[in-house]
Every structure is written in C-alpha cells, then in structure tokens.
Amino acid sequence: MQLLNGVDTLAVICAQWGDTGKGKFVDYFAQWADIIARGTGGANAGHTIKAGKQELTVHLVPSGIVHDKDGKINIIGSGVVVEPHTLYEELALIERTGMTYNHLMISQDAKLVLPQHLVLDRVRESSAGSGKIGTTGRGIGQAYADHVNRVGLTVNDLLNPDIFVAKLRRNLEEKVRLLHGYDREVIREIMQDPLLKDGLYYSEDCFFDIDAIVSTYMDCGVRLKAHIRDTDSFLRSEVTKKKILLEGAQGNLLSVDYGTYPYVTSSDCSISGLAKGVGLPDGAVDLTLGIHKAFYITRVGAGPFPTELGGEASAEWCATANRALEDELYPEFNVNSPTDFAKGIGIRRAGNEYGATTGRIRRTGLFDVPITRYSTQFGGKKAILTKLDVLDESEEIKICIAYQYEGPSYWLDNHLLERGDILEVAIPRPEVMRYCQPVYETLEGWMEPIGHIRSFDQLPLALRKILDFVEQKSGIVVKIISVGPDRDQTIVRD
Numbered sequence: 001m002q003l004l005n006g007v008d009t010l011a012v013i014c015a016q017w018g019d020t021g022k023g024k025f026v027d028y029f030a031q032w033a034d035i036i037a038r039g040t041g042g043a044n045a046g047h048t049i050k051a052g053k054q055e056l057t058v059h060l061v062p063s064g065i066v067h068d069k070d071g072k073i074n075i076i077g078s079g080v081v082v083e084p085h086t087l088y089e090e091l092a093l094i095e096r097t098g099m100t101y102n103h104l105m106i107s108q109d110a111k112l113v114l115p116q117h118l119v120l121d122r123v124r125e126s127s128a129g130s131g132k133i134g135t136t137g138r139g140i141g142q143a144y145a146d147h148v149n150r151v152g153l154t155v156n157d158l159l160n161p162d163i164f165v166a167k168l169r170r171n172l173e174e175k176v177r178l179l180h181g182y183d184r185e186v187i188r189e190i191m192q193d194p195l196l197k198d199g200l201y202y203s204e205d206c207f208f209d210i211d212a213i214v215s216t217y218m219d220c221g222v223r224l225k226a227h228i229r230d231t232d233s234f235l236r237s238e239v240t241k242k243k244i245l246l247e248g249a250q251g252n253l254l255s256v257d258y259g260t261y262p263y264v265t266s267s268d269c270s271i272s273g274l275a276k277g278v279g280l281p282d283g284a285v286d287l288t289l290g291i292h293k294a295f296y297i298t299r300v301g302a303g304p305f306p307t308e309l310g311g312e313a314s315a316e317w318c319a320t321a322n323r324a325l326e327d328e329l330y331p332e333f334n335v336n337s338p339t340d341f342a343k344g345i346g347i348r349r350a351g352n353e354y355g356a357t358t359g360r361i362r363r364t365g366l367f368d369v370p371i372t373r374y375s376t377q378f379g380g381k382k383a384i385l386t387k388l389d390v391l392d393e394s395e396e397i398k399i400c401i402a403y404q405y406e407g408p409s410y411w412l413d414n415h416l417l418e419r420g421d422i423l424e425v426a427i428p429r430p431e432v433m434r435y436c437q438p439v440y441e442t443l444e445g446w447m448e449p450i451g452h453i454r455s456f457d458q459l460p461l462a463l464r465k466i467l468d469f470v471e472q473k474s475g476i477v478v479k480i481i482s483v484g485p486d487r488d489q490t491i492v493r494d
C-alpha cells in the first residue's frame with residue numbers, strides 16, 4: 001500500500017467522539033505492524049475482536065492481540081489507566097477463546113485504577129444533577145486525577161507489596177474524608193457492583209476494607225508479573241527499527257485538552273497524548289490517520305452535539321432508554337423516517353450504535369464539517385471514513401457545513417460573538433456549542449448497496465460527489481473508506 005511507503009510508526013486515532021470503528025483498522029494495520037501499542041484511556045473504551053467465528057469484547061487489551069500468535073507484540077502503555085482485575089479477566093477470556101497473549105507487555109508506569117476511583121466516579125455522577133458528564137463509571141477520571149495530584153499508584157506497585165500498602169493508605173485517607181460528604185447508603189450500594197467485587201471491598205467503619213484491596217490487588221500482581229515491563233524505554237529503542245502501530249482510544253473531541261470540555265474523558269486522546277502515552281515524542285509518528293464516521297456521527301454521554309437528530313429529545317431519550325425499549329416502541333423507524341428523532345433512531349439501528357462498554361445507546365447526528373475542521377487541526381487530515389454502508393438506503397445525505405450562533409453575546413479571543421454569526425470551525429465550549437444551529441446542505445443519496453465494492457471508481461456517482469463535497473468543505477483527504485465490518489470491506493485510495 002503506497003500510503004505506508006516510508007512509514008515506520010503509524011497512528012490511528014478517532015477524529016470525533018469515539019466509536020468510529022477503530023478496532024477494524026487496528027486489526028487491518030496490525031498485519032503490517034510488528035508492535036501494536038495503546039497509550040491513553042482505560043476500560044472506558046471497548047472494542048469487539050474476532051477470533052475465528054467467535055467475537056469478544058475487550059476494554060484494556062489492544063485490538064492487535066489477535067495477532068499475538070504471529071509473534072506481534074501488544075503494549076498497554078504508560079498513559080493507560082489499568083484496573084488489573086478487568087485486565088486479568090480479559091486475558092482469561094482470551095485464553096478460553098483459544099487465543100494467546102504471550103507477547104503482551106503492560107507498562108510498569110501505567111496508572112492503577114483502584115476501588116475508590118470507581119466509587120468516587122459513580123457517587124459524584126449520581127449527585128451531579130444536570131452537571132452529569134455521563135461517564136462510563138469505570139473510575140477513569142479519578143485515576144488520572146490522582147496521577148496529576150501526585151498521589152497515584154502505578155502497575156509496578158503491584159509487584160512491591162510494602163510500597164503498595166503505604167501508597168494505598170495515604171491515598172485512601174484522603175478519599176475517605178471526601179466520601180464523608182456523600183450519602184453512606186449510596187456508597188454502600190455502589191460498592192455492591194460486580195466491578196467492585198460485589199461488596200468485598202466495603203467496610204462499615206471507614207468505607208474500604210484495606211486488607212481485601214491489598215489481597216486482591218497483590219494477587220493480580222502475581223498473575224500479571226511476567227508481562228509488566230518498562231515499555232516506554234522498549235518502544236523508544238524499537239522506533240525506526242520496527243513497524244509500530246499506535247492505537248488511539250476515545251477521540252479528539254473527548255480529549256481533556258482539545259475536546260468539548262468538560263464533557264470529555266480525562267486523558268488527552270489526541271495524537272499528542274497517544275504518542276506521549278507510549279513514551280514517544282510526537283515527531284516519532286510518521287503518519288496519523290484520523291477515523292471519521294460518515295455520513296452520520298455519534299456521541300455517548302452528556303455534552304453539546306449540534307447536529308444531533310431530534311436535539312434535546314434525543315439526548316434525554318438516550319440518557320435513559322435501552323435498545324430493547326427502543327425496538328419495542330419504535331420498530332418501524334428507519335433512516336428515511338420523516339422526523340429527525342425517528343431518523344436518529346433509524347440510523348442508530350442501521351449502524352448498530354449500542355455501546356460495547358456500557359450497553360448505552362449512542363446519540364446520533366449528521367456529519368459535521370465545523371467539527372471536522374476543528375478536530376483535524378491537530379492531526380487526522382488524512383482520513384479513514386467508516387460505516388458508509390449504513391446509509392445505503394438513505395434518500396438524502398445532509399451535511400452540516402457551518403453553524404449559526406444563536407446565543408447571548410459572548411466574549412472570546414478578543415472578539416464578541418453575537419447572535420447570527422456564522423462559524424465555520426467549531427468552538428468546542430458548551431457555552432458556545434449549545435447555541436449553534438447547524439446550516440445544512442442536502443445531497444442526493446446513492447440508494448444502492450456498496451458493501452461488495454472494492455475500488456473507488458466503482459462507487460456510485462452520487463457517493464463520489466458527496467465524498468468530493470466533504471473533502472472540499474472540510475479539508476480532509478480521504479485515503480480509505482470502509483463499506484462494511486469485515487477486513488476486506490475496505491477501499492484504499494492510493
């Protein structure tokens with residue numbers, strides 16, 4: 001593939017709010033790579049991997065693990081937050097499926113997710129009212145906060161019991177003081193969750209049973225020991241000698257530094273955060289490919305989403321409903337339904353937009369050029385477009401080409417933003433985005449199946465026109481498109 005000529009280190013990141021189908025492309029490029037590494041996020045991510053006829057959902061292990069049997073090295077980098085039981089259970093599942101993980105390396109400097117992180121994440125969300133972020137409840141933000149607060153633990157502490165206990169005690173003291181501000185009953189209930197070992201860590205007098213935590217975490221240390229390594233140094237020594245694939249997690253718009261803050265995750269999931277999270281300088285990455293879902297987009301959790309089909313009604317519905325209820329109440333909704341709310345559900349169903357980690361239903365909206373322009377300013381202009389086949393039956397394709405600002409006057413960047421102003425690049429702040437009305441252009445749908453097509457030139461004319469339009473408006477250069485879930489349902493434009 002010409003695209004990879006001269007490339008030693010390739011990164012695949014999501015240019016939207018996650019869930020753009022990275023797993024397929026990590027699997028696709030893993031055939032080329034010798035090493036596959038993750039550098040951000042934790043068990044908030046979720047990807048489905050295929051092992052023969054079986055499919056399994058993993059959260060922490062890189063998608064490249066299916067190639068372990070071919071000697072490829074998979075790395076969980078130092079920027080990842082690791083809940084060791086979740087990791088161990090994933091490895092056990094992988095083994096039961098007949099796959100191997102002999103070449104898996106876990107960074108000794110990856111951050112540990114502890115029971116108090118999950119409890120605080122959940123208790124804060126449950127008492128946040130309208131300020132909810134809609135987190136995955138996996139303790140991600142709390143684990144990163146501890147790192148920045150300089151009170152975090154690392155995977156290496158699992159191998160040094162005395163140090164683990166001393167750090168844990170210090171960390172818990174602070175957390176227990178914090179938890180006294182919340183309802184004890186709620187905390188007790190949260191701690192009955194299977195991810196918190198069904199109440200095993202709960203103690204009546206000080207919330208946490210330290211002995212139970214120490215014993216289960218030390219047990220994980222013993223089980224994972226053979227895989228715990230200094231992966232940052234290892235990758236720095238291999239860069240330019242080996243083909244390295246960096247696997248992004250979440251997406252640019254969920255980056256704590258560049259995303260739609262505060263409705264973001266707690267790591268920098270842009271290319272900069274990813275490179276850093278595996279111990280490499282940005283300059284070590286030869287090619288970054290941005291994955292964009294097209295020509296609809298999705299987001300999970302709370303936060304502004306200008307092109308959301310059905311607007312607030314959709315956001316509210318997605319915050320509480322589930323797939324079964326949706327199927328029961330709205331079996332007839334499809335991609336051509338006459339109202340936006342119905343069309344949103346139709347697209348969700350056609351695209352199977354139901355979360356792998358939480359089972360939550362994803363909010364659906366239309367392709368958004370202002371967001372694409374913003375997101376690709378820091379990587380991902382060379383684009384992979386995924387899920388194009390989902391809208392095969394759509395009579396029209398509406399693309400948001402700009403926003404009209406409809407909010408109160410707002411001072412920003414030495415300029416007063418005023419009602420009626422047109423924005424061509426998204427400003428990822430809720431106080432602006434919540435007032436952005438999309439300006440759409442409508443193009444004709446292609447109205448035929450494309451899943452069997454393997455070359456750009458054979459794509460229907462109407463679809464090629466839309467691709468040209470999107471490239472021209474947003475500045476992305478489409479290098480690859482995905483026309484179905486299988487590896488070979490991929491068209492490369494060399």
Ligand code: IMP
Pocket residue numbers: 017018019044045046133134135136137138139140141249250254263264265266300301302
């Ligand atoms: P957290 O990462 O669990 O703290 O959640 C913060 C926000 O990021 C929430 O809106 C989540 O829904 C979102 N989020 C986290 N991980 C993913 C992901 O892998 N895909 C999509 N959204 C995610």
